[in-house]
Amino acid sequence: MEKIIVRGGRKLNGTVKVEGAKNAVLPVIAASLLASEEKSIISDVPTLSDVYTINEVLRYLGADVHFENNQVIVDASKELTTEAPFEYVRKMRASVLVMGALLARNGRARVALPGGCAIGSRPIDQHLKGFEAMGATIKVGNGFIEAEVNGRLKGARIYLDFPSVGATENIIMAAALAEGTTVIENCAKEPEIVDLANYINAMGGIIRGAGTGTIRIEGVAYLKGAHHTIIPDRIEAGTFMVAAAITGGNVLVRGAVPEHLTSLVAKMEEMGVKIVEEEDGLRVIGPENLKPIDIKTMPHPGFPTDMQSQMMALLLQAKGTSMITETVFENRFMHVEEFRRMNGDIKIEGRSVIINGPVGLQGAEVAATDLRAGAALILAGLCAEGHTRVTELKHLDRGYVDFHTKLASIGADIERVKEEIQTTSDQQAAVSD
Ligand SMILES: CC(=O)N[C@H]1[C@@H](OP(=O)(O)OP(=O)(O)OC[C@H]2O[C@@H](n3ccc(=O)[nH]c3=O)[C@H](O)[C@@H]2O)O[C@H](CO)[C@@H](O)[C@@H]1O
Numbered sequence: 001m002e003k004i005i006v007r008g009g010r011k012l013n014g015t016v017k018v019e020g021a022k023n024a025v026l027p028v029i030a031a032s033l034l035a036s037e038e039k040s041i042i043s044d045v046p047t048l049s050d051v052y053t054i055n056e057v058l059r060y061l062g063a064d065v066h067f068e069n070n071q072v073i074v075d076a077s078k079e080l081t082t083e084a085p086f087e088y089v090r091k092m093r094a095s096v097l098v099m100g101a102l103l104a105r106n107g108r109a110r111v112a113l114p115g116g117c118a119i120g121s122r123p124i125d126q127h128l129k130g131f132e133a134m135g136a137t138i139k140v141g142n143g144f145i146e147a148e149v150n151g152r153l154k155g156a157r158i159y160l161d162f163p164s165v166g167a168t169e170n171i172i173m174a175a176a177l178a179e180g181t182t183v184i185e186n187c188a189k190e191p192e193i194v195d196l197a198n199y200i201n202a203m204g205g206i207i208r209g210a211g212t213g214t215i216r217i218e219g220v221a222y223l224k225g226a227h228h229t230i231i232p233d234r235i236e237a238g239t240f241m242v243a244a245a246i247t248g249g250n251v252l253v254r255g256a257v258p259e260h261l262t263s264l265v266a267k268m269e270e271m272g273v274k275i276v277e278e279e280d281g282l283r284v285i286g287p288e289n290l291k292p293i294d295i296k297t298m299p300h301p302g303f304p305t306d307m308q309s310q311m312m313a314l315l316l317q318a319k320g321t322s323m324i325t326e327t328v329f330e331n332r333f334m335h336v337e338e339f340r341r342m343n344g345d346i347k348i349e350g351r352s353v354i355i356n357g358p359v360g361l362q363g364a365e366v367a368a369t370d371l372r373a374g375a376a377l378i379l380a381g382l383c384a385e386g387h388t389r390v391t392e393l394k395h396l397d398r399g400y401v402d403f404h405t406k407l408a409s410i411g412a413d414i415e416r417v418k419e420e421i422q423t424t425s426d427q428q429a430a431v432s433d
């Protein structure tokens, strides 16, 4: 079993560079399926397990995919199959993002139902509502969702009940090759949506309004591969910003885009953290004393749910009572129990948590319950007394490249180790029987 072991107490200093954004690269690679001519070249791709998974999904569907030196090259010009099986969707929910592109290109898509998830039930009804509005018939059975259309999808006006990131992306991809105009209202405004629209436009698509609450897509007859560079990862950047603040350090987070991080910067400044815009990123200087604040997660430009657990770690160090309300996911507080193992004083009340600080965090063995929780527990370990051992690193590897190495490069006392699981003599005897 692999573990990350952190010894707390060091102030972080230096420069750390952020990777291309996981949540931008996954839909962009999925959108490469739309190109029936020429290859796509996608640059600044992070070496994450999720990227390997989406590449596998594309290969399964019949595309040629090469991943080397942070560049993914996709040739989807051959005929594609239409089914994404459960083994991929189980590993990574974002596999459902191939559905819109497959449906638009082939008139049919069959994708395994995603199943449960550590942060909530995460239905995809808004994706399906969009496909149906464009003329697709949806059938659900035997653990699969099947969408089919006779001829081409037709442009439609679609109002999302919630500005879902994935639904907005899936509908954009489907609409890019539909006949006529699609308008998505109350859509997601995240920077990753803008990145996807820029990529599809470079492929020959016509998408306007990405980054606002209404997106308009004029369908085209075909799309060609294009060259695209992925935007920097605002959540990885935010995680390193918290690492600097929680240790009272001084770190330049190179590649952090201030416009993508306005809510986080505002909230960290409210806590007393100094944040300076520099030419190539954001410098974060942790104060002696952190102030308590209240946070409510919201769709962009509100406070990102993907930074909720990291901010919880920071608020445990603030003097006084803070509250975090999670409005995006129904069950994203699994990390609270793990923080309690480290002496965190946190109470859950419905969709909110009340945090009393500052507590003397104590090192303990804790498990990453999802990828951001994994990062947050390591952040807590940076200022805890003694050793913190974080397990279940498969979650962390979905979203962070060399997290421990990067933290070590700015002064953290941290290592990643493989530990043999101790077996008792009885167990050994049972195995050899
Ligand atoms: C790969 C990727 O980009 N993942 C991000 C994406 O996930 P994802 O695209 O899954 O998130 P959504 O914005 O779709 O989901 C937000 C909320 O809407 C609900 N919902 C969503 C779709 C739907 O059809 N019906 C429905 O009820 C979900 O259950 C959830 O409660 O945005 C989330 C919200 O910023 C982030 O936390 C994830 O990191």
Ligand SMILES: C=C(OP(=O)(O)O)C(=O)O
Pocket (backbone or CB within 6 Å): 023, 093, 094, 306, 371, 372, 399
């Ligand atoms: C929840 C996240 O990702 P995903 O939607 O891929 O599970 C995340 O990046 O924090």
